[in-house]
Amino acid sequence: MWFCTNADQCRRTEIANLAIDAKKHAKAAAAYAAVRQLLYSKAHMPGQHLSDKELASKLNIGRTPVREALIRLAAEAKIVSLPQRGYFTRPLVEWVLLDSYVVARATLTLALTRTRTHPLDLTAPSGGSSPMELAIRAEEIFADIALGACNCEVCQIIDKFCFCSHPLRMEIAASELSPAFRTSLARLTEAMPQLCNNTSAVESALTNHLDVEERAVSHAMQTMSRKLLANSPFARQYL
Numbered sequence: 001m002w003f004c005t006n007a008d009q010c011r012r013t014e015i016a017n018l019a020i021d022a023k024k025h026a027k028a029a030a031a032y033a034a035v036r037q038l039l040y041s042k043a044h045m046p047g048q049h050l051s052d053k054e055l056a057s058k059l060n061i062g063r064t065p066v067r068e069a070l071i072r073l074a075a076e077a078k079i080v081s082l083p084q085r086g087y088f089t090r091p092l093v094e095w096v097l098l099d100s101y102v103v104a105r106a107t108l109t110l111a112l113t114r115t116r117t118h119p120l121d122l123t124a125p126s127g128g129s130s131p132m133e134l135a136i137r138a139e140e141i142f143a144d145i146a147l148g149a150c151n152c153e154v155c156q157i158i159d160k161f162c163f164c165s166h167p168l169r170m171e172i173a174a175s176e177l178s179p180a181f182r183t184s185l186a187r188l189t190e191a192m193p194q195l196c197n198n199t200s201a202v203e204s205a206l207t208n209h210l211d212v213e214e215r216a217v218s219h220a221m222q223t224m225s226r227k228l229l230a231n232s233p234f235a236r237q238y239l
Contacts (some may be wrong), residue, residue: 007022014173017217024120027061027065028065028068028069030061030065031059031062031065031066031068031069031149032063032065032069032072032073033066033089034059034069035055035059035066035069035070035073036069036073036078036163038058038059039073039078039079039089040163041132042188045089045228046056046089046090046091046092046167046224046228047088047089047090047091048088048089049085049086049087049088049131050079050087050088050089051087052066052067052070052072052087055070060061063233070076072088073087074087075154076160076163077160077164078090078160078163088179090164092167092168092221092224094217094218094221097164097165097168097217097221098214098217099166099212100161100165101155101161101165101210101214101217102212104142104157104158104161104165105207105210107154107157107158107161107211108142108145108146108158108206109203109207110154111145111146111148111149111151111154111158112145112148112199112202112203112206113154113196113199114148114149114151115200129182131150131170131173131174131178132170134169134173134181134182134185135166135169135170135173136190136202137185137189138169138185138208138209138213139166139169141189141192142158142161142162143155143159143162143186144195145158145191145195145202145206146158146159148195162231162236165213167224168213168217168220168221168224169213170223171223172212172213172220173215175216175219175220175223177212177219177220180212180216181212181216183212184208184209184211184212185209187205187208187209188205188208188209190205191193191204191206192220193206213223
């Protein structure tokens with residue numbers, strides 16, 4: 001089950017102390033963060049099997065918290081769980097990604113009409129920002145807009161969208177489409193301080209940036225497919 005750590009802040013309430021062993025909970029949270037970060041770093045290809053034993057060895061943590069992290073990631077639909085086969089990274093499918101942009105666009109637009117919180121204090125990305133930094137900056141803004149709606153379902157939708165589209169966003173930021181991506185992201189960053197008093201300006205910048213990403217999906221997918229093929233064992237052996 002997806003759990004929003006900001007739920008008490010959004011609802012202006014205090015969450016009662018949960019009857020959970022603090023040390024065990026900390027280990028599970030750390031393992032989840034470590035596995036998620038590893039997947040974020042493009043260390044695995046789309047559709048690749050995720051072994052709890054290999055992950056535990058690579059991250060130097062126990063198999064049990066890693067297994068719990070995989071269960072949580074699967075419940076959040078960030079990885080795929082197949083009975084009798086285990087866990088796999090999500091495959092990148094163009095129509096699925098395009099559908100996710102439709103949902104994210106509608107969700108973020110709705111969130112803008114309900115925003116209650118002050119936006120993050122962000123500076124425009126510099127020309128030397130890496131593709132990873134640019135992708136994370138865009139995702140921070142999406143998450144900030146979602147958080148402002150004070151609605152856990154909105155945050156859940158955008159959290160999944162950011163995670164599943166992250167490899168694509170990094171590819172766009174690293175390709176010849178990078179200038180358009182950087183420009184639209186800079187405009188969105190500059191518009192964010194107006195989130196609480198001029199949502200139309202933020203919505204315009206947000207729509208423009210999502211348009212840039214969505215138009216690049218097909219090209220980025222083709223580029224990623226070529227890279228995956230070139231790096232496959234079969235290609236290295238026979239091509």
